[in-house]
Amino acid sequence: MAQPRDGAALRALLDAGGHGLIPRGLGRSYGDAAQCGGGTVVELPHLSRIRELDEDAGAIEVEAGASLDAVMRHTLGRGWFPPVTPGTRQVTIGGALAADVHGKNHHRDGSICRHVTELTLEAPGGTHVVAPDRDAELFWATAGGMGLTGVITRATLRLLPVETDQMVVDTDRFEDLDAVMAAMEEGDHRYRYSVAWVDCTAGGRRAGRAVLTRGDHARREDVPLRRGGRRPPGIQDGHLRVPEGLPAHLLNGLTIRAFNEAWYRRAPRRRHGELQPLGRFFHPLDGVADWNRLYGPRGFVQYQFAVGPAHGEVVRQAVDLLSARRLPSFLAVLKRFGPGDPGPLSFPMAGWTLALDLPVGPPTLPASLDELDGVVAAAGGRVYLAKDARLRPELLATMYPRLPELAAVRRRVDPAGMLRSDLSRRLGID
Ligand SMILES: Cc1cc2nc3c(=O)[nH]c(=O)nc-3n(C[C@H](O)[C@H](O)[C@H](O)COP(=O)(O)OP(=O)(O)OC[C@H]3O[C@@H](n4cnc5c(N)ncnc54)[C@H](O)[C@@H]3O)c2cc1C
Structure with a gap:
């Protein structure tokens, strides 16, 4: 497991060669997508800042190691909400984009990458700034690409306006x-x-x-005013803990x-x-x-x-x-x-x-x-x-018949095949 201190250290890891490398967010994927036996698993605690919230346009620029929870807490009080949220907020932006996560609104809003206007990707061959209309091939291979095209380091997302919590x-x-x-x-x-x-x-x-x-x-008009006026908007979960030794x-x-x-x-x-x-x-x-x-x-x-x-x-x-x-x-x-x-x-x-x-x-x-x-x-x-x-x-190629397109993009940005995970090896994604 590696936690690079800065961008230069991350680049050194990507250029080092070796037995494979895969980024990891908060490890909320259930299988082996963020594991790389014998290789390097890279976490990004140095990239967890929210860089900018444009409150007029409803766009946020955020580093990929930031959690969706942090994004939500930052934006909710300002009247904005993530466009898509999975069943847990304890995921990183990088992990959410790499799985192109969906929420309960997929029938209406699609999955998260549809709301991404730009992202930065560190791949073994160099840095790529991509968008749906700028190197769309690499953008979409990365959106849902399970970390196999490189390390997403930042992204800009459009948000949803909300009036209450x-x-x-x-x-x-x-x-x-x-x-x-x-x-x-x-x-x-x-x-x-x-x-x-x-x-x-x-x-x-x-x-x-x-x-x-x-x-x-x-x-606003759906929510009755509480005594003492409105309290600041919040997320409000329960606070239960499953005891150890069950x-x-x-x-x-x-x-x-x-x-x-x-x-x-x-x-x-x-x-x-x-x-x-x-x-x-x-x-x-x-x-x-x-x-x-x-x-x-x-x-x-x-x-x-x-x-x-x-x-x-x-x-x-x-x-x-x-x-x-x-x-x-x-x-x-x-x-x-x-x-x-x-x-x-x-x-x-x-x-x-x-x-x-x-x-x-x-x-x-x-x-x-x-x-x-x-x-x-x-x-x-x-x-x-x-x-x-x-x-x-x-069964993979039957379920995901466009694997050759992913392979072509990966050959372009990672010719030596550095980006690998236990999942990609198990399923033969090359
Ligand atoms: C309780 C629960 C409910 C869930 N509900 C849903 C749901 O409703 N909808 C849904 O779509 N998913 C759901 N998930 C799955 C979860 O949203 C995804 O697995 C998500 O990818 C986890 O993000 P993470 O930061 O933990 O990433 P990890 O699990 O650490 O990694 C997931 C993948 O992302 C890649 N990755 C991580 N960071 C980066 C990066 N910076 N750059 C490039 N690749 C990266 C990894 O290599 C790996 O392939 C749920 C999970 C849990 C535990």
Whole structure:
């Protein structure tokens, strides 16, 4: 692991040759994308400043090691919000761009790189300042490129204007998967943000029952004045911590089924117009410190796939497969995607995406996920590399058919093939 002191030290690392190098942000990708066994993993604590916020234009110039949390805290009080936020704010700008992350607003706003107007990339061959209209090839190979074109050091992003730190949220409960998917198809366009939690643990007809949460930023007139006037806008999470020394596999089939049952029952059948703080709406897990410990020492597998709009049946197949094989998913999250970005490795594509958290342990899990990979690939879909640790390499080119474009750009900016990760080696991305 290297933490260069300054730009010259970073350049020296890139020029040094050796057994590969990959940048790392806050390590929130679930698999091996930010690891490089035998090589160098570069962190960027020296690049964590917010350089400039143009409050009139709503544009921010930020160093790539800064977290989305820091950006949000800097901009919210000034009436601006990141254009896209994943399910945690504890990611760096570099990591967010390298995975071209999506949020609950993908159906409306696309993923994050669509809102980037310029970025600086340090590659072994030199420094590149690129934009969607300046060396678009390198820009889009980097957007979603999982660090394989170089180290992003800074970026300029367009922000979203907001009037408050609250969300206006509509919650609806559905007894089956078809009903929630129909409601999303019919009504998502009326909301900026939409996400459905799906119960994959219930058996039979109830498999896929769901709670749909949709909302938008509250306007000033939506939020009643508190006594003492308005307080400064803030993010407001819960502050829970998972204690150490919990029994192994606290989250097992039984507890996960019980959690899903309680979650479903607790949700209102229909509650519209509820005010929720930003943190609770966007980043519920950020309020629970060390939530990953709940899974015990064996941990869990994140599995997320996307399929086109005509392949909603793959979502049904996945839910039925998990339910029938009694493979419990603690959280199953369904979203609709709008059109994807042009990056050859960018994950989102118009249609559906389902994300699953599956505790490691059941002997049928690996083969079941392999089977799902096949179903997803056959439907023209793909899995999310930022969450992958197990895809078979032979499926990669089917899921990401534009790999040769990425390879051509990489040969141009990194002729010696210095930029490598455990993920790129495992999947044979060259
Ligand atoms: C609770 C939780 C919820 C999540 N929800 C979502 C979600 O809703 N949507 C979504 O899209 N993702 C989601 N993710 C995944 C996460 O947003 C991505 O994995 C993101 O890339 C993590 O950023 P990071 O800074 O931790 O990067 P890391 O995990 O450290 O690295 C991720 C990738 O980015 C590359 N990278 C990091 N920094 C740079 C840089 N400066 N220059 C070039 N490449 C770089 C790395 O090489 C690696 O390939 C979630 C993750 C968690 C833990």
